[in-house]
Amino acid sequence: MLRPVLAIESSCDETATAVLAADGRILAEAVLSQREHMAFGGVVPEIAARAHLEHLPGMVARTLETAGVSPRDLGAVAASTGPGLIGGLIVGSGFAKGMAIATGVPFVAINHLEAHALTPRLPGLVEGGAPFPYLLLLVSGGHCQCVEVSGVGQYRRLGGTIDDAAGEAFDKVAKLLGLGWPGGPAVERLAREGDARRYAFPRPLLGRKGCDFSFSGLKTAVVHAVATLPAGALPRQVVADLCASFQAAVADTLADRVGHALAMMPQAKLLVVSGGVAANQALRAVLEQVAAKAGVRFAAPPLRLCGDNAVMVAWAALERLRLGYASPLDAAPKPRWPLDAEDMVIRP
Amino acid sequence: MEIALPDQDATERLAARLAGLARPGDAILLAGDLGAGKSTLARAFLRAAAHDRALEVPSPSFTLVQSYDTSLGPVHHFDLWRLDGPGALVELGWDELAEDIVLVEWPDRLGSLRPADALEVTLHDTGGDTRRATIAGWPARL
Numbered sequence: 001m002l003r004p005v006l007a008i009e010s011s012c013d014e015t016a017t018a019v020l021a022a023d024g025r026i027l028a029e030a031v032l033s034q035r036e037h038m039a040f041g042g043v044v045p046e047i048a049a050r051a052h053l054e055h056l057p058g059m060v061a062r063t064l065e066t067a068g069v070s071p072r073d074l075g076a077v078a079a080s081t082g083p084g085l086i087g088g089l090i091v092g093s094g095f096a097k098g099m100a101i102a103t104g105v106p107f108v109a110i111n112h113l114e115a116h117a118l119t120p121r122l123p124g125l126v127e128g129g130a131p132f133p134y135l136l137l138l139v140s141g142g143h144c145q146c147v148e149v150s151g152v153g154q155y156r157r158l159g160g161t162i163d164d165a166a167g168e169a170f171d172k173v174a175k176l177l178g179l180g181w182p183g184g185p186a187v188e189r190l191a192r193e194g195d196a197r198r199y200a201f202p203r204p205l206l207g208r209k210g211c212d213f214s215f216s217g218l219k220t221a222v223v224h225a226v227a228t229l230p231a232g233a234l235p236r237q238v239v240a241d242l243c244a245s246f247q248a249a250v251a252d253t254l255a256d257r258v259g260h261a262l263a264m265m266p267q268a269k270l271l272v273v274s275g276g277v278a279a280n281q282a283l284r285a286v287l288e289q290v291a292a293k294a295g296v297r298f299a300a301p302p303l304r305l306c307g308d309n310a311v312m313v314a315w316a317a318l319e320r321l322r323l324g325y326a327s328p329l330d331a332a333p334k335p336r337w338p339l340d341a342e343d344m345v346i347r348p
Numbered sequence: 349m350e351i352a353l354p355d356q357d358a359t360e361r362l363a364a365r366l367a368g369l370a371r372p373g374d375a376i377l378l379a380g381d382l383g384a385g386k387s388t389l390a391r392a393f394l395r396a397a398a399h400d401r402a403l404e405v406p407s408p409s410f411t412l413v414q415s416y417d418t419s420l421g422p423v424h425h426f427d428l429w430r431l432d433g434p435g436a437l438v439e440l441g442w443d444e445l446a447e448d449i450v451l452v453e454w455p456d457r458l459g460s461l462r463p464a465d466a467l468e469v470t471l472h473d474t475g476g477d478t479r480r481a482t483i484a485g486w487p488a489r490l
Contacts, residue, residue, distance in 0.1 A: 085411065086440075142410030163387060164407045172409075176382055216407070220383035223473070335411060 002321055003075030006064065006099065007314035010052040010092030011084025011112045012142070017059045018310035019067035022075065024123040024318060027067035029311050030059050031304070049087025056095050071103050076326065078108040078317030080115065082334030083142075089333035097329055106326035108317040113138065113339045115312035117149050119301045120272045122315050126299040135268040135296075137258055137287065140275030140307075141167035141182070146211045146261035147339055148268070152319045153346040155339040158261050159211030166250060167277045169215035173222050173246050177239050187243045188280050194237070194244030199225050201249040203256070211261035218249055251286040258287060262294045270297045278306040320346065349490065353479040359385055359471075362481060363392030366467070369489050370397070370449050372421045375463040377455035380471035385479050386453045389469065390425055393451060397423055408453075413440055422448040428457035437461055 002022035009016040018029040032055050064071065079096035081089055093109065100107035116138055120130035133150040135158075144167070145160035164172070167184060174183025179190070201221045204214035225242060226234070234242075262268060271291040278284060278300050291298035305311060320326075325346050353359045366376060376393070378386040391405040397418035408414040408427040415424045424445045431437070434457065442461060455462065467485040474480050483490065 083411070161406060162404065163391070165410060168407060168409050172382055216387060220473075223381070223383035224475075227473075336414070 002318065003073060003105075004067065004069050005076045005078055005108075005314045005317050005321070006060065006069075006074050006096075007078040007110070007310045007317060008056065008060070008092045008096050009080045009112070009115075009308055009310040009313050010056070010088040011080045011082070012088065012308055013048055014308040015052050015055045015059060016308060016310035016313075017056070017063040018314045019063055019069050020311065020314040020318060022318065024315060026122075026311055027069060028063045029309065030063050030066075031307075031309055032059065048085055049091055052088045052091040056091065060095070060099070071099065074099075074103050074105050076100070076106045076108050076317060076321055077103070078110050078313050080112040080313050081109040081331060082111060082337035084112055084335065086333060086335045089335070093331070093333050101329070106321070107329055107331070108320055108325070109327035109331040110313045110316045110320075111337050111339065111341075111344060112308075112313075113143065113147075113337070114153075114155070114344065115316040116274045117147060117155065117339065118152065118316045118319055119274055119305055119312045120270075120299050121319070122301075122305075122311070125301060125305075126270075126272075128297065130270055130272065130299060133265070133267055134270040134272055135258075135261055135265050137254070137261070137271065137273045137278075138275045139166045139254070139273065139277035139283075141165060141171060141277075143275060144213050144215075144277075146258065148265050149272075152316075152323055153325075153344045155344065157338065157340050158264050159213070159257065161213040161215065163214050163216035164219060166213065166215055166254065167275070169219050169246075169250065170277065172219050173243075176223060176226060177234065177242060179239075182276075184277060184280060187247060188282065190236075190240045191243040191247040191282065194240030194242070196244040196248035198241035199245035201225070201245050203249055203252045206253060206256050209260075211257045211264065213253065213257055215250070215253075218246070218253075222246055247280075247282060251283050254283060255286050255290045258290050259294065262290070262296060268296055270299060273298075273300045274306055276307045279303045324348070349483040351481045351483065353385075353481055355477050356385075356388060359389055359479060359481075360392035363389045364396040366469075367393050367396035367420070369486070370420055372448055373446075375446060375450045375452060375466040377458075377462075377466050377468040378451065378453045378471070379455055379468060381473065384471040384473050386471060387427075389471065390451045390453065394418065394423060394425065397449075413445070415445075418449075420449055424448060424450045426450060426452045428452065428454040431457045434459040434461040
């Protein structure tokens with residue numbers, strides 16, 4: 001019987017910790033969003049690494065206390081070791097390795113993308129469960145890809161962005177419109193008041209073979225639309241219309257591309273949408289329709305588990321531990337680590 | 349030097365020409381507003397340098413830097429959009445990476461780290477797909 005797992009997530013601007021029981025029950029979780037980044041309009045790595053370092057010891061202690069688990073009761077310690085910003089990855093994985101050595105338990109190096117990919121398998125999260133295989137759409141500030149998930153460590157990237165990620169497009173449009181950081185929630189809020197047909201923005205790659213994405217041209221189209229407007233502060237209604245038209249273009253694009261991905265993976269019975277952009281309710285609704293049309297179930301983790309968190313890291317570690325996998329203590333953090341990398345496959 | 353770029357092909361040809369002139373230790377700075385075509389130019393440069401027309405070049409806005417192995421040696425593609433100054437660059441390994449070829453979007457964030465012998469390409473959006481490039485630097489090579 002496995003014992004509880006402590007996990008750390010620090011690959012970007014969230015510091016997160018969680019303790020899960022061996023059966024996947026969440027005993028405690030904490031996420032600290034590094035708000036100081038907002039002043040800079042984004043993630044600044046030096047600050048990110050320093051802040052992770054500052055917050056982690058206290059967060060780990062509090063999470064263990066809340067879970068009612070003492071360090072010596074742990075069965076393993078896990079951390080996201082990539083992909084992400086190297087400073088934060090070094091802090092998180094170094095801390096986890098130290099805990100693993102001190103408590104004499106295995107260390108598990110988790111690919112952050114795998115943690116997102118396996119989240120729907122958390123017990124009780126998706127009605128009817130999430131048996132393999134399923135299609136994962138991972139959409140966040142840094143990622144935008146369709147992945148065939150056929151087992152733990154078994155991933156095939158069906159397509160992805162050829163330029164900007166969807167979340168990045170939201171952030172850049174928000175910045176352009178003076179809506180602050182992070183941009184997604186602000187754009188979504190204003191889009192509700194806007195007319196999505198006011199601006200005819202392009203739907204890049206729509207109808208094209210495969211399921212690649214492109215959002216760079218859409219961003220440029222918004223820049224051009226803003227350039228034609230009278231100088232000075234934009235009226236709220238204009239900003240709302242721009243947001244609504246932009247969001248509609250993203251929605252149409254995602255729907256088309258995911259439709260193609262489902263056709264490329266006829267064995268899929270379930271579409272899972274995860275990543276920070278999956279928090280956008282309008283986009284969720286559109287993707288739900290795509291799944292319904294294709295006759296597959298739809299699932300999106302609850303909002304708090306869509307963004308970066310440590311619950312997913314702990315769960316991925318449990319999935320791997322069950323298959324007899326643990327990592328060597330010299331497992332190095334990796335800024336780039338695609339899901340279909342050779343070393344993701346679990347070998348006996 | 350001013351170059352009119354009537355379409356995206358022209359931008360890509362300019363990028364290929366720059367790739368033909370680049371060598372390790374070079375810094376190529378890509379300035380211009382959001383949507384001016386900095387990433388398009390960087391992507392074409394990397395594809396030309398790698399002799400791979402289908403090379404995937406995702407935006408480095410989120411990771412801040414992406415590295416590629418090319419026929420010219422390693423090329424590091426930076427996007428400093430989210431930085432406020434040079435301090436954070438040290439943590440990204442700027443000193444070491446700048447010994448290879450670096451492509452830098454939003455180079456105004458480089459501050460004091462801006463290499464004196466850099467080539468700077470400033471892209472101006474002149475409407476639709478048309479752009480204008482202002483090129484400064486590399487007097488011995490251009």
